[in-house]
Amino acid sequence: MTQQTMARPVQLPRSGVFVGQLNLTPDHGSVSTRVAVAGKDLPPNARLQLIWESYDARWAIEQRDGQDWNEFNGINFNQRIELITAVETDDQGSLHTSFVVPEDYGGVHDVYLIDPHQDQKVNKAGFRLDPNVTLTPQSGPLGAPLTVTMTGLNAAHPMEGWYRIWYDNVQAGLLTAVSTRGTAQAIIPAVGRAGKHLIEVKTGAMGQASFLQVDVSPFAYLPLFKFEFALTAGPPLLPAPIEEQLQPENPVSEPDSALGRPLLWTDYTNVPARSALGLSGRGLPPDTTLELFWVDMESNDVNEDFFNTRYSGRRSAIGQVRTDEHGRFSYRFVPESLQGGARAIEAQLDGRLLAKTYVRMTPWPYRLARKSYAIGDPMELEIDGVGWTETEKILCLVYDNSYIGYVCGNDLMGKVVAKFSATGAPGWHFLQVYPAIYKKKDYADAFETPFLYRLPLLNWQDLPHGFHCNYAFQVTEK
Amino acid sequence: MVSKLQAKPAGRKVDRRTFLKGAAATLGGAAFLGSMVASNFEAAAQTNQAWVIFSDIVRGSGGSPVGTLCVETSVFTQGEQIVFRVVTYDGKTGALVNTPDEIEARGLKVTAEIEGQASPLELRFGAHPPKTPAADQHFYWAKGWLIPPNVSGKLSYTIKVEDKDGGKGILEIAGFKDGKYFDPFPALLSIQKA
Secondary structure: OOOOOOOOOOOOOOOOOOOOEEEEEOOEEOOOOEEEEEEEOOOOOOEEEEEEEEEEEEEEEEEEOOEEEEEEEEEEEEEEEEEEEEEEOOOOOOEEEEEEOOOOOOEEEEEEEEEOOOOEEEEEEEEEEOOEEEEEOOEEEOOOEEEEEEEOOOOOOOOOOOEEEEEOOEEEEEEOOOOOOOOEEEEEEOOOOOEEEEEEEEEOOOOOOOOOOHHHOOOOOOOOEEEEEEEEOOOOOOOOOHHHHOOOOOEOOOOOOOOOOOEEEEOEOEEEOOOOEEEEEEOOOOOOEEEEEEEEEEEOOOOOOHHHOOEEEEEEEEEEEEOOOOOOEEEEEOOOOOOOEEEEEEEEEOOEEEEEEEEEEEOEEOOOOOOEEEOOOEEEEEEEOOOOOOOOOEEEEEEOOEEEEEEEOOOEOOEEEEEEEOOOOOEEEEEEEEEOEOOOOOHHHHHOOOOOEOOOEOOHHHOOOOOOEEEEEEEEOO | OOOOOOOOOOOOOOOHHHHHHHHHHHOOOOOOOOOOOEEOHHHHHHHOOOEEEEEEEEEEEEEOOOOOOOOOOOEEEOOEEEEEEEEEEEOOOOOEEOOHHHHHHHOOEEEEEEOOOOOOEEOEEEEEOOOOOHHHOEEEEEEEEEOOOOOOEEOOEEEEEEOOOOOEEEEEEOOEEOOEEOOOHHHHOEEEOO
C-alpha cells in the first residue's frame, strides 16, 4: 500500500485549469481495491502529488458545560485530505502508479493530482467507493452471533450512508457509520427454526419502511446484499448474564492542576445507575461544612407542547460534608437518581455554588422476571439509568431480530419499563436493546432523507454513549 | 410570457420557503423542493449580496444522454450534457427578477464556473421549453455543458450573477469551503466514466 497520511492535513489548492488526463482503473470498488492511476499529456518531468479527498464526520450534539447535552443537530463534516503518494511525470508528461483504497466513507472521492510547488490543481478523477458487506459465520446454532460488517457507507449522502438489516423479511434495525469512518459492524443472534434463513442488507434512508424498487430508481447503483445462513441443530448459544453486560467503568485520577480553585471530581467518569460513587474535593474552604447536590433534568415531554420540549434542572440534596484543614474532602454515596446521562454534582456553601463536576450515569438493565413464558404471556423489560437527551433517552427493543418498539427515559426520570408479549415457536428466543436518536432539533428536517429517528442503531458504538444488551428466554406452549 | 410566479412587492420580507417555492415553480416545477434546488440564500443574507440565486441542473438532450432528458439526476456520465438552470431574486427586496424587461433593465449576467475548466459558461435567459405554447413556458437562465471525456468525480461549480451596477450574487456548489462541509447537495452530483 502506497498511501500515507500527511503529517499535517493540507488544504487543496483553490484553483487551476485542468491539464491533460487522469484515469483510474477501476473507477469504483470497495475498500482495499487496488487502483491503477494513469496520466497523460501532463506537464513533463513534474514533481506532483496524488491526493485522496475525503471528510471526517461526527454526530452534531449540543454541547453545554463540556458535556453532550440535549439537542441533536444532524452531522458535522470536515474536509480531510490525504496524500496517496508523490509522483513524477516522465518527459512525455505521463505517469503510472497505483494505490489501495483505504477504509473510508463511501461514495465518490476525488483523486487530485496537484502541483504543491505552484499550489495548483493539475487534474482530478473520481473514484466511487462502493459499499460492501460480509457475514460471518454462514452457519451455526440458535443464538449464534452473526457478525454483519459493512464498509463504504457514505454519511455525507442522503441515500448512500444508511442501510438496514432484514432477517427473514423482518426489520432488525439501521446501520450507520458516522463516527466510524464508513464502517459499521452489527452482531445479531441466529433465530428461528433449524434450516435456511435469509439476511438482507438493504438501503434504508427512506423512512420507517424499506424502498422496494431501488433497482429502477435514480439510486439503482446502490447495491443490495443477501446472505443465506444455515441454522443448525444443537444447544443454543446464549448471551452472558445481564450483570456481565454492564458498560465498563472508567476510573479517574485526581486532576493534577486547577490553579488552586475549588474543584470536585468523581472516582469514575461513568458508572451504572444504582452504583456507589466516590466524590472528592479540594481547594475548598477549610474546616467547613458544605452541601452537596445532585442535579437531574426534568422535561415537559408529555404535554401539549410536545414539539418544544423544555428542560430544567432539579436539585436533590446528596448530603453534607466537612472539609479538612486543607480544604479537601472525600465522600462516598449511591445516587438516588435513576436518570442517565451527564449528571451534575454541585458543592454549595450557604446557597452559593463553589464547585461542580459531572459524572455519566449509564443504564442498569434488570434480569427478566422469568426464564420462560407461555405464548401470549405479558413480558416486561426494566432498565434504570436511561438518559434524557435526544440521543440517549430512548431505547429500542428487537425481538428475534424484529424491531418491535421503543421506550423513553423521560416518563419515569430514567427508568423504563417496556411491556410486550411472548410470541414464537416453543424454544429459545432473543431480545436485544439498542440506542436510537429520538428527533432532530429542526423537526421538519427529520422527515427528509436520511430518516434516522426512533430506529435501533445496530452499530450502536457509532452513537456517543450508545447502550446495548442481550437477553434470551424460552417460550412454551403453556 | 411572464412566469406564473409574480414578483413580490418591494420591501416585503420573504422567507426561505417562499423563495424555494418561487424558485421551484419558476424552474418548471421539476425541482424537488428544498433539497435539489441549491441557493445562496443564507450566504446572501449574511454578506449582503445583491442577488439571491436558485439553481439546479438537469440532463440535457445534447451529447449522448443515458437517461431521461430534462430531469434532475445525481450521477452524470461522460459524454452527457449537463444543463445549468438559474432564477434570480433581488437580495434587498426579495422580488423575483425574471422577465425579459427586468433582466434587460438590471443588466444581468449569469455565469457558471466549473472546477478545472478554462472558461466560464455564460447562461442565456429565455422561455422554456421551446416549441411549447407560451402559456406553458417558464422563463429562466440556462446553458448546456457537454461533459468532456477527461472529467470525472464530484461536480463542483460556482454560479455568479452580476448586474450593470456591480451588484453580485455567488452560489458555490463545491462541497467544502474553508475546510467545512456546508451543504449536502453537492454530494449528490458526480460524473462517472462512460
